[in-house]
Amino acid sequence: MDMGLSGKRALVTGSSSGLGRAIAESLAAEGASVVVHGRDEVRTGAVADGIRARGGDAWAAVGDLATEGGAGAVAAAGEVDILVNNAGVYDGLAWSDLAPRQWQSIYEVNVVSGVRMIEYLVPGMRQRGWGRIIQIGGGLALQPAADQPHYNATLAARHNLTVSLARELAGTGVTSNTVAPGAILTEPVREMTYRVAAQRGWGPTWEDVEKAAATTWSPNDIGRFGRPEEVAAAVTFLAGVHAGYISGADLRVDGGAIRSVA
Template sequence: MNIDLSGKTALVTGSTSGIGHAIAKGFAEAGADVLVNGRTQSRVDEAIVKLSSAGKVRGIAADVSTAEGCKVLLAAVPDVDILVNNTGIFEPKDFFDIPDEDWTRLFNVNVMSGIRLSRGYMPGMLKRDWGRIVFIASESALMIPKEMIHYGMTKTAQLAISRGLAELTRGTAVTVNAVMPGPTMSEGVKTFVQDLAKQNGQSVDTDAANFIREHRPTSLIQRFASVDEIANMVVYVASKQASATNGAALRAEGGLVPTIA
């Protein structure tokens, strides 16, 4: 299968590192005109340099966790063909220690960013009768982690929003889907695992394996996925070849969720 996104403009939020960076790279390699987004211009500039050999890449600094940041982004880039709502944060914290401010902060970053940008870009996609919106959710949307219930809540919300938006595309060539990664060795997760390793006096590889075995025992691949493995799924979902995939919550979680559907 030859995925060709030439002539398409793709915006990936939170793409200066991690899964978003890998998705941006995949889009660029497939021929898309890629827009990298991050909160600071310095991080955006660094990401553009790293991605320059992959293809057409430009960037816009905007904090999409705020309404004002989304307005800045929409004003700078009024139309896109592909929107990947990737921006997200997580934090392990006992439920009884999570204040209201943390619930609101995670909701604004993980959920409202995608709502605001989809509201801004989807009408143009419908008018042109082609477009792709992809929410980067998580297996935590289905298997709420007891160590970060507020994070799981935001990921479940993303599934509801993506399915609801897909209902608005009926009879068009616009699709809206969610991709659910499992434990993925992004920069943020690597830091998390490194901190655990220091606390436990073990190597990073050992602690990563222990984390999967102890905290995600249902995983079939029994390891963290790479960011490129997640990006591969997203690039396909955004392609012309995925035209019959709409309103779906697609798993890239290594078989961690022990259900058929």
């Protein structure tokens, strides 16, 4: 299926590694020109170089989106047709470990940074009559855990602003949607899973560890972690021409972890 992305330009925030990298590579493979974003110049440039080496179009944009200056520098890379707000952090802290300043800090990174990019880039989409805004959310927005409450709350904010933005953009040709991954096998998740496996006696192979984790620790109906390319495929679909009748939606890519009829 041709996603119709040839001639479109996309910015994927936080795409110097992990999930964001997979999204940037998927969009580029479908013909989009991609702005790869990160805070590390070397890593960000390497991803852009890799896309170009495979015949794609890519540029690197470096900046800390949690600051006005950093966000402005990234937005200066130029107008885009597709904005994927993926950049974010999580630290796994519990209620007892958190002070109000940490709630403020993670909100600045996970929510306000995306709002900054929306304010910079969406007016151009509206003017041109076509655009896609995709937030990367997560199931913890709907079914939060006891740990990392500040992170859970930022995911909920992302889901909420997606729908509000969709309403604001009604009739403009610009859509706003969320892709909500479950446990996805990035390197940080693999490392964290191995730490939990050592505590709980899972093993000895990775296959054993992953099955145990997906059954008892982060349970889902498929019995494994998702892969970055599976989330990237969902984002690429929503970014394309076939998703023009989808706005304000929450597309869960979580193996059925979130059990909801809504």
